[in-house]
Amino acid sequence: IACLVMYLFAEFDDAANLLAANPDATTISIDEPVEIPKNQHSRLQEPGREEDDELLGTDDSDKTELLAGQKKSAPFWTFEYYQTFFDVDTYQVLDRIKGSVFPVPGKNFVRLYIRSNPDLYGPFWICATLVFTIAVSGNLSNFFIHLGKPTYHYVPEFRKVSIAATTIYAYAWLVPLALWGFLMWRNSKVMNIVSYSFLEIVCVYGYSLFIYIPTAILWIIPQKVVRWVLVVFSLCLSGSVLVMTFWPAVRDDNRRIAVATVATVLLLHALLAVGCLAYFFDAPELDIPAPIIPAHNSTTKVVLEQ
Amino acid sequence: FPGLADVSIPQDIPVEGEITVPVGSHSPDEDYSTLDEPVKDTIMRDLKAVGKKFVHVMYPRKSSALLRDWDLWGPLVLCVSLALMLQGGSADSKDDGGPQFAEVFVIIWFGAVVITLNSKLLGGTISFFQSLCVLGYCVMPLTVAMLVCRLVLLAGAGTGSFIIRLIVVGAMFAWSTLASTAFLADSQPPNRKALVVYPIFLFYFVISWMILTFTPQ
Numbered sequence: 001i002a003c004l005v006m007y008l009f010a011e012f013d014d015a016a017n018l019l020a021a022n023p024d025a026t027t028i029s030i031d032e033p034v035e036i037p038k039n040q041h042s043r044l045q046e047p048g049r050e051e052d053d054e055l056l057g058t059d060d061s062d063k064t065e066l067l068a069g070q071k072k073s074a075p076f077w078t079f080e081y082y083q084t085f086f087d088v089d090t091y092q093v094l095d096r097i098k099g100s101v102f103p104v105p106g107k108n109f110v111r112l113y114i115r116s117n118p119d120l121y122g123p124f125w126i127c128a129t130l131v132f133t134i135a136v137s138g139n140l141s142n143f144f145i146h147l148g149k150p151t152y153h154y155v156p157e158f159r160k161v162s163i164a165a166t167t168i169y170a171y172a173w174l175v176p177l178a179l180w181g182f183l184m185w186r187n188s189k190v191m192n193i194v195s196y197s198f199l200e201i202v203c204v205y206g207y208s209l210f211i212y213i214p215t216a217i218l219w220i221i222p223q224k225v226v227r228w229v230l231v232v233f234s235l236c237l238s239g240s241v242l243v244m245t246f247w248p249a250v251r252d253d254n255r256r257i258a259v260a261t262v263a264t265v266l267l268l269h270a271l272l273a274v275g276c277l278a279y280f281f282d283a284p285e286l287d288i289p290a291p292i293i294p295a296h297n298s299t300t301k302v303v304l305e306q
Numbered sequence: 307f308p309g310l311a312d313v314s315i316p317q318d319i320p321v322e323g324e325i326t327v328p329v330g331s332h333s334p335d336e337d338y339s340t341l342d343e344p345v346k347d348t349i350m351r352d353l354k355a356v357g358k359k360f361v362h363v364m365y366p367r368k369s370s371a372l373l374r375d376w377d378l379w380g381p382l383v384l385c386v387s388l389a390l391m392l393q394g395g396s397a398d399s400k401d402d403g404g405p406q407f408a409e410v411f412v413i414i415w416f417g418a419v420v421i422t423l424n425s426k427l428l429g430g431t432i433s434f435f436q437s438l439c440v441l442g443y444c445v446m447p448l449t450v451a452m453l454v455c456r457l458v459l460l461a462g463a464g465t466g467s468f469i470i471r472l473i474v475v476g477a478m479f480a481w482s483t484l485a486s487t488a489f490l491a492d493s494q495p496p497n498r499k500a501l502v503v504y505p506i507f508l509f510y511f512v513i514s515w516m517i518l519t520f521t522p523q
Contacts, residue, residue, distance in 0.1 A: 079426075086427040089497040121428070125505060132512055139519070156519040158405045 085120040085199065093122055100207040103241045109207070110200050110245055118199035123206020127172045130209055133216045134168075135161040138280030141220040145284050160280060171272050172209060176201040179246075179265065186253055194248045204245050208238040212273065219277060222284035231273050239266050356380045363443045366485040373436050373489065381442020384449050385414045388513075391452045392520055405516055413516075417509045418442060425494060425502045432493040441506070444486035448510065451478035452517045459522055471518060479514040483507055 074081040099113045139157055146152040180198045187195055196204075215234040219227050242265050250258040340348065356379050389410035405413070422437040430437075455471045487503050494502045 083427050083429065086424075086429075088501070090500045091497070093501060121424070121501060125424075125508075128505075129508060132508065132515075136515055154519075154521055156404045156516070156521070158409065158516075 085118070087117060088119040088121055092117075093119070096122055096203075096207050097126075097210050100210050100241050101237060103237060103244060105240075106244075108245055108248065109204055109241050110196060118197070118203040120199070120202070123172055123202050123209075126206050126210050126213070127168050130213055130216065131161065131165045131168050133213050134164050134276055134280050137216045137220050141222060142282045144220065145222050145282055164276075164280065167272075167275070168209070171268070172205050173202065175268055176205050179261075182261070183249055186250065186257070190253045193252065196245075196249060204242065208241045208269075211238045212276075215273075216276070219281055224284060227277060227281070231277060235266075235270055235273055239269055242266065242269060352377070352379065356383075359439075359443050360446060363446050363485050366488045373432070373440065376433075376436045376439035378435070378439060378442065381414075381418075381439065381445065384442060384445045385411060388414070388445065388449045388452055391449075391456055392516060394522060404520055410516065413512065414442075414445065417512070421505045421509055424505055425490065428494065428498050428501055430490075430494045430502065432490065437490065440486055440489045441509070444482045444489075444510075445513065447478040447481040447485070448475075448513050448517060451475045451514075452520075455517060455520065459520075463521070475514050475518045479510050482510045486510075 074084070096113045099109055103109070104112075135157075138160065142157075143154055176198065180196070180201050183195065183201075211234045215230050218230055221227070243262055246265060247258075247262055250261045253261075355375060355377060359377075359380055389407045392404060392410055393407060418438050418441040421441060422434055425432065425437060426434065451474050454474050458467050458470050458474075461467060483506060486506055490506070491499055491503065
């Protein structure tokens with residue numbers, strides 16, 4: 001603990017000045033802890049776990065825990081308490097969005113970008129944008145698909161906005177709640193090295209939904225193949241962010257439970273994408289005007305669908 | 307007070323009077339309270355304030371009148387008229403038509419409240435009702451666009467009318483967003499301006515979408 005406190009003080013200039021008044025033995029020990037924890041970790045752990053340092057960030061996880069405790073000190077009924085969740089600048093939000101769209105293999109999104117400053121701005125407004133993007137794109141795509149038909153009368157389908165909002169906000173807040181509860185429960189049984197706070201999980205889920213915004217816009221293209229390629233592509237990107245975040249948190253657990261957890265996370269994510277595609281975007285069927293002979297109809301349908 | 311050391315008060319001057327000190331001079335308003343003025347004056351004063359703010363939105367300059375003397379009459383009138391004009395849209399048997407009156411109302415007011423909360427949480431210095439006032443008044447260009455759209459739709463609903471409506475709604479959307487940004491951006495911390503402007507953009511985009519997709523029965 002003393003080494004850790006010294007390590008913390010080494011980061012502040014005025015504290016270093018204060019300690020410079022002390023004998024040399026103490027001043028030397030300020031610099032050492034900066035290097036020693038990393039070396040100790042690499043020596044004490046097995047070689048196979050070295051890649052975990054980047055994933056886990058164990059050398060500064062304690063520091064971030066301390067800082068996290070210092071930050072949110074206002075009581076929860078004051079306005080300042082909630083302001084601590086919006087303590088992000090424009091470039092930070094853009095960085096986090098970039099990190100969710102271009103996942104670097106081996107880097108943990110939470111440790112790299114969130115770093116004990118989880119924000120609620122990103123998750124809330126990304127979900128809001130996604131709701132309206134899906135509703136508007138679905139409406140536009142249906143309009144273009146049914147454009148030529150004489151019996152088609154355009155409706156704005158405003159009901160779907162509230163359905164989209166309920167679905168997406170429920171996914172972005174209830175699934176993290178369930179996952180956090182599950183991880184806390186497993187944490188009480190098996191000592192995991194990594195544990196995430198509820199807000200960090202909400203953050204990861206919120207930012208991982210960003211890739212669906214351009215995907216929803218591109219879903220306007222009325223080609224089945226294009227749409228499914230887009231689904232797979234966006235699922236790979238955001239799914240990999242989620243997997244790389246949550247795999248270290250369950251890896252120390254029973255193998256089957258770890259795999260089942262990650263598989264459930266991915267499955268729910270896929271279900272959201274496929275469900276939105278199926279509900280908001282009509283299937284782009286190729287129309288045949290007034291088929292006369294049913295047999296002829298089925299053969300022409302087969303020919304056209306190829 | 308050295309200069310007053312040798313002043314003595316003669317015994318025959320009565321030392322009496324009012325204990326209260328008059329603050330400044332009496333303004334005409336205080337001589338008779340606004341309770342006694344003609345009703346026309348009361349109404350005209352409020353109407354003039356609302357009208358002045360409409361002019362400020364039409365020609366957005368950096369003036370503090372919109373922010374200082376906020377009122378919510380203008381936003382209420384605009385919101386109700388916009389919601390009324392969005393009625394009478396098409397609705398088939400699936401009831402998937404345009405937004406209902408309550409939906410428009412809720413979107414505008416709830417959206418404005420959420421944007422205000424967002425800007426205050428990000429560290430903005432504007433007050434809650436001032437921000438609501440600005441966001442509500444800046445819906446005016448879109449209300450004008452809705453009026454134009456309904457008139458254009460009376461003439462016909464073909465592709466030409468759609469292009470006209472698209473251009474009008476697009477221009478009014480840009481006007482609304484720029485007007486409200488001009489009033490609100492200054493009260494935000496400089497490195498978070500984009501974070502505050504984006505929800506305003508989304509808000510007016512949703513309203514523009516509702517206006518553009520309005521199709522009469």
